[in-house]
Amino acid sequence: MVPTLGRPQRVVIKIGSSSLTSRHGEISLRKLEKLTAEIVCLKDAGYEVVLVSSGAVAAGYRKLGCSERPCSLPEKQAAASIGQGLLMESYSKLFLSHGYIASQILITRSDFLDENRYKNVRNTLNVLLDRGIVPIVNENDTVTSDRLRFGDNDTLSAKVAGLIDAEMLIILSDIDGLYSADPLKNTQAKPIRHVTAITPDIEAAAGGSVSAMGTGGMKSKIDAAKIAMASGITIFLGNASRKNIVSDACLGRAKGTYFKSLQPAGNLNQKKKWIAFNSGPEGEIWLHKESQLAFIEEHKCLRFNDICKLSGHFSEGTVIRVMDTEGDEIGLGVVNISSKELTRLIDLKTERSQLTTTVMEWDDFVCNLDVPCLAGITN
Incomplete structure (x- = not known):
């Protein structure tokens, strides 16, 4: 029984x-x-x-x-x-x-x-x-x-x-x-x-x-x-x-x-579970080293100036992979801006220091460090 x-x-x-x-x-x-x-x-x-x-x-x-x-x-x-x-x-x-x-x-x-x-x-x-x-x-x-x-x-x-x-x-x-x-x-x-x-x-x-x-x-x-x-x-x-x-x-x-994992699963609400396991990433962005530390440790939002390059074709509201300068995946997150608009901003090199467009909020990001096995999971 x-x-x-x-x-x-x-x-x-x-x-x-x-x-x-x-x-x-x-x-x-x-x-x-x-x-x-x-x-x-x-x-x-x-x-x-x-x-x-x-x-x-x-x-x-x-x-x-x-x-x-x-x-x-x-x-x-x-x-x-x-x-x-x-x-x-x-x-x-x-x-x-x-x-x-x-x-x-x-x-x-x-x-x-x-x-x-x-x-x-x-x-x-x-x-x-x-x-x-x-x-x-x-x-x-x-x-x-x-x-x-x-x-x-x-x-x-x-x-x-x-x-x-x-x-x-x-x-x-x-x-x-x-x-x-x-x-x-x-x-x-x-x-x-x-x-x-x-x-x-x-x-x-x-x-x-x-x-x-x-x-x-x-x-x-x-x-x-x-x-x-x-x-x-x-x-x-x-x-x-x-x-x-x-x-x-x-x-x-x-x-x-x-x-049964001995590590905590992290604070994954349904939004983050969807991002982590079901969303199907459509592109990648690479972060500057100093921006990576601020994002991961201080939970600040990602802005345009934090990105050194991108790949793939993605639209606003889709999930992408976030990479470090070595090309290793940091995690997955939802972008507030399309790859087309990001590429346009990257081309505006002369005014880059004044561009503060928010690319990704911390609450819309799932970090590999917080979720065991995330980097080894394919959507």
């Missing part, structure tokens, strides 16, 4: 395709029943739960007439359009049998790139959670192009966890967490139970996908862990087939790998 909480605790659960389907590629009702029952246990104890569910393509491709998982984008999207409905129908029936309502949220990466749409997704999820609904999130595979894909639901789940200020992200697949090497290839591989920082050794231990039904391997889970850890969220990786894996993960006693 999960102990009843004094207040709701938000948990995001991501389930992989191989953990939802049979070896023939069909939806496994037994696996769905097990997952649903474990989520219901959390709901009954007062938790607020968001489920990020894979499996749409895997569930739909055979009904599309394909003998094996399709490779072409149009066939994947067609299979997803069939499988998504089958998944939601099954989830809805199972949750209703326990007295809970499930809802569907289909997201594309462009929904997170745009700040207003990002806020809309957050507001919708908050309303659903406040009303006791179980939101079931998936990438909108039927319309998403490769250029605007999250890449896998591991990354999506980490970004959703940050979006709703979840305390925990549980990623379930068909293996017992992270090992020192691929356990299917190396019999000497040892399980890693606790990770407090994503080091080169940890990244080296991550291999490729271990299932023909899935798209994300251990590397994608490490990338997701970077995002979640930088947001101050605890992550658990474990095997979906284990009994009570969800409740045991919440209690800290499940067999698997726990990721």
